[in-house]
Amino acid sequence: MEDQQNNSHTSLKIIIGVLAFLLIGSLAYIYKISTEAKQVQTVLTTTLTEKESVMKDLQELKATYDAAIAENTSLSEELVKERDKVVQLMNDVEKSKGDASKYRSQYLKLESNMKSLMAENEGLKKQNKTLTNQRDSTVVVLGEAKKYNEVLVGQNEDLSKTVEKGSKLTVLNMQTAAYKLRSSGKQIETEKASRADVLKISFTIAENQIAKSGDKEYYVQVIDSKSNVLGEKQTVSFGDKSLTYSFISKVKYENKTVNVSEDLPGKDFAKGTYFVNVFDKNELVSKTSFTLK
Incomplete structure (x- = not known):
């Protein structure tokens, strides 16, 4: 046990x-x-x-x-x-x-x-800020130069406002009148369409010392009261744009004021308002209108 x-x-x-x-x-x-x-x-x-x-x-x-x-x-x-x-x-x-x-x-x-x-x-x-300030200063100077030119040549609303346009020529004082030709060759101004034998178109190219001198071409377009282009009726292309003109005015430009006068002969001029446009290539640089009774 x-x-x-x-x-x-x-x-x-x-x-x-x-x-x-x-x-x-x-x-x-x-x-x-x-x-x-x-x-x-x-x-x-x-x-x-x-x-x-x-x-x-x-x-x-x-x-x-x-x-x-x-x-x-x-x-x-x-x-x-x-x-x-x-x-x-x-x-x-x-x-x-x-x-x-x-x-x-x-x-x-x-x-x-x-x-x-x-x-x-x-x-x-x-750098961009500095360049912007310099550009703004340049624009101010060109603006003052523009005002000075307007006083001298009689003001043109199409004057350039940018640096690129500052060197472009200014067309102003554009005038158009109709004339009857005498057998003697004398021209008598008229306002009647039935008496007109020639249209005299004149304009001034202003002085511009910074523009490039040399031979210049201006396309003059005259449109009658029936929307017909008078004269040569030739068409020229500028890229995707085209222009039908009455004649080409060729000018020798030497950076001084030039007065241009051209004659556009014709017959059976229609009564009414005529429009005259001057183009530097495809850019409209001056225009006016007149009326034949």
Whole structure:
């Protein structure tokens, strides 16, 4: 009996020992699992934080490019290309599931490119501002020169307002009258269509020291009251535009005032209002009208 009790106590001790060993093993395993879980959580948190950081930096980089592109400078094409690289990297970071820190070096390279382009862009803006101020000053000077010329030659509304037009010739004081020719060759002015034998058209080319001298051609167009073009009725093309003219007036211009007078002979002139236009190539430079009774 006593031996049975001793055996029972011994068995119980063994069982308790085994359970204690298992408990200690379980606690160690749980501790290990817990530690590894915390490490994984730390890695995931760090990765997520780095990904958010890189994305934030890239978004700011893109915003900088968007603002610069909106200014529409001569560097716009280069700026768009660099912004597209930023957008592509943002897509790569967004799709990444692992460590996003590898994209940090790519961001730093893009940031360096951005700083260089922004510095160049600022330099171009300053140059453009200087050129704009110089252009505005030139326009002011030309405006004063225009006013001075208007006082001297009697004002022409078609005078140039731009630098390019400043060198163009000005046609003014245009006059037209009908004449009857005597057998003696004498011309007598008339207002009656039935008596008219010739139309005399005259105009003045103003002095312009900055214009190119040499032979000039003006296309003169005379339209009667029935909308017919009188004279040669020849048509000339200028690109996609065409012009039907009555005659060509050829003038030798030497940067001084020139008075031009041309005769347009005819017969059976219609009664009514006539319109006379003078063209420098396809540009209307002067016009007038008169009436035959």
